Amino acid sequence: xxxxxxxxxxxxxxxxxxxxxxxxxxxxxxxxxxxxxxxxxxxxxxxxxxxxxxxxxxxxxxxxxxxxxxxxxxxxxxxxxxxxxxxxxxxxxxxxxxxxxxxxxxxxxxxxxxxxxxxxxxxxxxxxxxxxxxxxxxxxxxxxxxxxxxxxxxxxxxxxxxxxxxxxxxxxxxxxxxxxxxxxx
Amino acid sequence: xxxxxxxxxxxxxxxxxxxxxxxxxxxxxxxxxxxxxxxxxxxxxxxxxxxxxxxxxxxxxxxxxxxxxxxxxxxxxxxxxxxxxxxxxxxxxxxxxxxxxxxxxxxxxxxxxxxxxxxxxxxxxxxxxxxxxxxxxxxxxxxxxxxxxxxxxxxxxxxxxxxxxxxxxxxxxxxxxxxxxxxxxxxxxxxxxxxxxxxxxxxxxxxxxxxxxxxxxxxxxxxxxxxxxxxxxxxxxxxxxxxxxxxxxxxxxxxxxxxxxxxxxxxxxxxxxxxxxxxxxxxxxxxxxx
Numbered sequence: 001x002x003x004x005x006x007x008x009x010x011x012x013x014x015x016x017x018x019x020x021x022x023x024x025x026x027x028x029x030x031x032x033x034x035x036x037x038x039x040x041x042x043x044x045x046x047x048x049x050x051x052x053x054x055x056x057x058x059x060x061x062x063x064x065x066x067x068x069x070x071x072x073x074x075x076x077x078x079x080x081x082x083x084x085x086x087x088x089x090x091x092x093x094x095x096x097x098x099x100x101x102x103x104x105x106x107x108x109x110x111x112x113x114x115x116x117x118x119x120x121x122x123x124x125x126x127x128x129x130x131x132x133x134x135x136x137x138x139x140x141x142x143x144x145x146x147x148x149x150x151x152x153x154x155x156x157x158x159x160x161x162x163x164x165x166x167x168x169x170x171x172x173x174x175x176x177x178x179x180x181x182x183x184x185x
Numbered sequence: 186x187x188x189x190x191x192x193x194x195x196x197x198x199x200x201x202x203x204x205x206x207x208x209x210x211x212x213x214x215x216x217x218x219x220x221x222x223x224x225x226x227x228x229x230x231x232x233x234x235x236x237x238x239x240x241x242x243x244x245x246x247x248x249x250x251x252x253x254x255x256x257x258x259x260x261x262x263x264x265x266x267x268x269x270x271x272x273x274x275x276x277x278x279x280x281x282x283x284x285x286x287x288x289x290x291x292x293x294x295x296x297x298x299x300x301x302x303x304x305x306x307x308x309x310x311x312x313x314x315x316x317x318x319x320x321x322x323x324x325x326x327x328x329x330x331x332x333x334x335x336x337x338x339x340x341x342x343x344x345x346x347x348x349x350x351x352x353x354x355x356x357x358x359x360x361x362x363x364x365x366x367x368x369x370x371x372x373x374x375x376x377x378x379x380x381x382x383x384x385x386x387x388x389x390x391x392x393x394x395x396x397x398x399x400x401x402x403x404x405x406x407x408x409x410x411x412x413x414x415x416x417x418x419x420x421x422x423x424x425x426x427x428x429x430x431x432x433x434x435x436x437x438x439x440x441x442x443x444x445x446x447x448x449x450x451x452x453x454x455x456x457x458x459x460x461x462x463x464x465x466x467x468x469x470x471x472x473x474x475x
Contacts, residue, residue: 021280038375038376073336074375075337078340086341095234095235115231118236121232126225126226129195129198157460158201167223171291172225172246175290176239179239
């Protein structure tokens with residue numbers, strides 16, 4: 001039975017379970033997810049606590065948490081979970097909700113980078129790493145970030161701004177469903 | 186053997202040497218790689234963390250393109266591209282509602298039952314380590330290597346279905362087949378910091394630093410990778426990691442295909458070994474491999 005503290009509590013758990021095809025009642029709070037997590041030492045709420053917060057219906061805490069933007073997607077948690085709860089999928093779901101609701105992320109640069117990358121996919125279907133890095137540095141006003149490294153990589157031929165794009169861009173753009181991909185709010 | 190090839194964006198830019206060496210060793214082993222015509226970016230972390238439906242759709246478009254080529258088996262050398270494509274194929278196969286929606290957006294049918302293999306998996310399961318070993322003309326004698334798998338080659342295990350999720354051995358066996366020695370170490374499948382390389386570089390210095398330190402403590406002379414992101418983080422950020430930890434590592438980070446090529450007798454130039462920031466040449470010289 002989902003814990004029903006208020007109207008919102010059960011609905012969050014149910015929404016997560018529906019969207020992510022998971023059964024949170026299977027979680028017995030063993031904490032193996034948090035033990036395995038690559039970035040747990042940096043998080044405000046560990047994966048185990050995230051599951052509990054979902055059960056308690058704490059949307060606001062979850063959508064504003066630093067943990068959402070620190071999950072690196074390494075999948076150690078789900079592979080260690082005795083109940084095989086797909087925690088990376090849950091974190092993706094929460095991130096997407098927070099992003100769609102325009103909640104200011106604790107790690108704005110992570111979102112900026114991801115949005116710029118999607119912008120490149122929208123425009124060209126592919127990503128040129130060099131162009132993306134340059135765009136990111138300009139957008140975040142860190143004009144000289146990695147300049148030295150960039151030069152070294154240029155010398156090694158690791159910088160190619162001319163990655164050819166896909167031909168079927170119209171068809172590809174349909175996949176974005178009219179959403180302003182890569183356009184930051 | 187014919188197999189569709191999904192190189193991904195990195196293999197056209199920062200990881201071109203991975204593409205070069207992959208094509209070379211595949212040709213050597215009689216594998217014909219058919220690049221997916223007009224493939225698109227997998228969306229990587231950016232797509233799946235901001236727009237799940239988009240992430241699946243991007244994979245679906247690539248799967249549909251495969252269908253047009255009448256191919257049912259595809260390999261990707263990039264761990265991220267492989268993982269995203271396989272995850273999309275898995276979800277579309279197990280979720281009929283999602284599949285219908287994606288096909289409506291894509292305006293094309295998405296094929297079921299496409300076999301998605303990582304390049305390492307293809308070599309180990311379809312070619313076989315014995316066959317690879319038979320092709321060795323210049324054994325990598327005396328090299329002590331740390332096989333580094335990273336996150337996405339083996340995880341999540343219910344989707345990848347390949348090797349052990351945390352203690353994988355396939356790359357170790359392959360490298361041993363090439364005549365090298367591999368070290369037992371703790372960080373084979375730990376995370377390097379992945380996509381945080383631009384936005385939260387501190388995390389890469391932290392996690393990547395732990396990987397390099399573990400390899401050093403295990404006595405490795407170089408790391409071997411099968412992922413452009415792992416290579417980028419451990420090689421190009423190695424200088425910053427060294428400054429951060431106050432330890433000099435000087436550990437070359439090579440693609441496993443480069444080492445296969447070397448053992449098959451190809452020159453370091455055609456394998457793009459010069460393109461690595463931490464030069465492997467002093468090591469290769471001491472082992473008589475140049």
